[in-house]
Amino acid sequence: MTPVFPLAAWxxxxxxxxxxxxxxxxxxxxxxxQRDRDRIVHSSAFRRLEYKTQVFVNHEGDLFRTRxxxxxxxxxxxxxxxxxxxxxxxxxxxxxxxxxxxxxxxxHAGQEALNDCMRAWGGFEHNLQSLRLVDFLEQRxxxxxxxxxSFEARExxxxxxxxxxxxxxxxxxxxxxxxRFLRGEQPSLEAQLCNLVDxxxxxxxxxxxxxxxxxxxxDQLREVPLVARYLAQVVAEYPRLARPEGARRLRHETIxxxxxxQVHDVITxxxxxxxxxxPADVDAVRRLxxxxxxxxxxxxxxQQLQQFLLxxxxxxxxxxxxxxxxxxxxxxxxxxxxxxxxxMPADQAAQAFTADDEAQRMRSIADFIAGMTDRYALREHExxxxxxxxx
Ligand code: MG
Numbered sequence: 001m002t003p004v005f006p007l008a009a010w011x012x013x014x015x016x017x018x019x020x021x022x023x024x025x026x027x028x029x030x031x032x033x034q035r036d037r038d039r040i041v042h043s044s045a046f047r048r049l050e051y052k053t054q055v056f057v058n059h060e061g062d063l064f065r066t067r068x069x070x071x072x073x074x075x076x077x078x079x080x081x082x083x084x085x086x087x088x089x090x091x092x093x094x095x096x097x098x099x100x101x102x103x104x105x106x107x108h109a110g111q112e113a114l115n116d117c118m119r120a121w122g123g124f125e126h127n128l129q130s131l132r133l134v135d136f137l138e139q140r141x142x143x144x145x146x147x148x149x150s151f152e153a154r155e156x157x158x159x160x161x162x163x164x165x166x167x168x169x170x171x172x173x174x175x176x177x178x179x180r181f182l183r184g185e186q187p188s189l190e191a192q193l194c195n196l197v198d199x200x201x202x203x204x205x206x207x208x209x210x211x212x213x214x215x216x217x218x219d220q221l222r223e224v225p226l227v228a229r230y231l232a233q234v235v236a237e238y239p240r241l242a243r244p245e246g247a248r249r250l251r252h253e254t255i256x257x258x259x260x261x262q263v264h265d266v267i268t269x270x271x272x273x274x275x276x277x278x279p280a281d282v283d284a285v286r287r288l289x290x291x292x293x294x295x296x297x298x299x300x301x302x303q304q305l306q307q308f309l310l311x312x313x314x315x316x317x318x319x320x321x322x323x324x325x326x327x328x329x330x331x332x333x334x335x336x337x338x339x340x341x342x343x344m345p346a347d348q349a350a351q352a353f354t355a356d357d358e359a360q361r362m363r364s365i366a367d368f369i370a371g372m373t374d375r376y377a378l379r380e381h382e383x384x385x386x387x388x389x390x391x
Pocket of ligand 1 (some may be wrong): 070074099100198
């Protein structure tokens with residue numbers, strides 16, 4: 001199929017895809033990356049993102065980002081930039097929509113707790129879990145497990161991987177998605193882009209949610225040079241927004257300009273880097289250093305913002321208290337299922353019972369917990385312990 005927008009030579013071209021693990025008949029109207037995207041949107045894991053924490057636990061407010069709205073913002077930014085760079089927009093969309101599928105309930109706190117529980121059996125990593133979901137855990141097709149996505153989508157979903165896990169993947173699938181971590185290669189530009197827009201999206205929306213929740217103030221954000229610059233610009237143009245009744249528009253306009261600044265910076269910097277490197281195709285991209293990047297100045301500004309958010313929002317005592325309770329929920333659920341697998345729903349328990357060894361049994365418990373939404377985890381914990389740890 002001819003794409004509506006011409007693709008750069010270094011973009012991923014569905015006609016030259018490395019294909020799927022199980023061959024399928026080509027679709028008459030959709031490219032294989034469009035098909036990947038559709039499979040992701042129709043998966044159960046995608047729908048569960050709606051009730052999973054980004055930073056704020058779901059019940060804390062209706063307007064805060066959830067994993068789902070975060071995911072949609074990532075996909076929006078990714079598509080805009082992909083189109084400007086003549087990269088494959090459909091592939092970027094697919095990878096962005098899948099990038100957080102493997103997240104546990106309660107965000108990073110949940111992942112840390114589950115990783116601790118699984119320490120003796122290979123640990124738990126949300127990135128690897130996203131791949132595990134699309135490769136094995138989704139059960140939708142008669143002939144195979146998983147969503148059977150294209151190599152390029154799977155390559156983008158696995159953005160980090162320890163050497164040990166890469167070796168395990170390589171043993172299962174020689175020359176597959178684990179290989180680049182062993183060879184020290186990069187993924188496609190589409191995958192590199194999704195990784196960067198994830199960071200752009202969350203640093204912008206966490207400023208918004210942080211201020212909206214009153215855990216941060218716009219004044220406090222003046223200590224971050226990147227935010228201060230856009231804030232000053234907006235106040236200079238619209239002095240009336242400096243009054244209390246202008247606070248909401250001031251916040252939105254500042255964040256909007258910051259996002260645009262970052263997006264245009266990535267487009268310009270990446271375009272220059274690609275023009276200089278002139279990779280012949282995506283395989284040449286994989287052998288080069290990363291090409292999708294911020295300029296040095298914007299990279300530093302964004303990093304300062306991320307450090308500010310870490311100190312003042314992610315480690316805010318109120319967030320930390322919620323997250324401690326959330327970790328307790330995850331740890332206690334793991335112990336309860338480990339003591340007695342019949343505490344899990346029958347099909348899940350059956351998997352735990354039929355597993356060959358202890359590591360596989362523990363993995364099936366971790367899969368079950370990782371798949372939970374925040375509220376399901378809280379309800380399940382209450383059902384088994386009689387205690388409600390969060391409202
Ligand atoms: Mg994300």
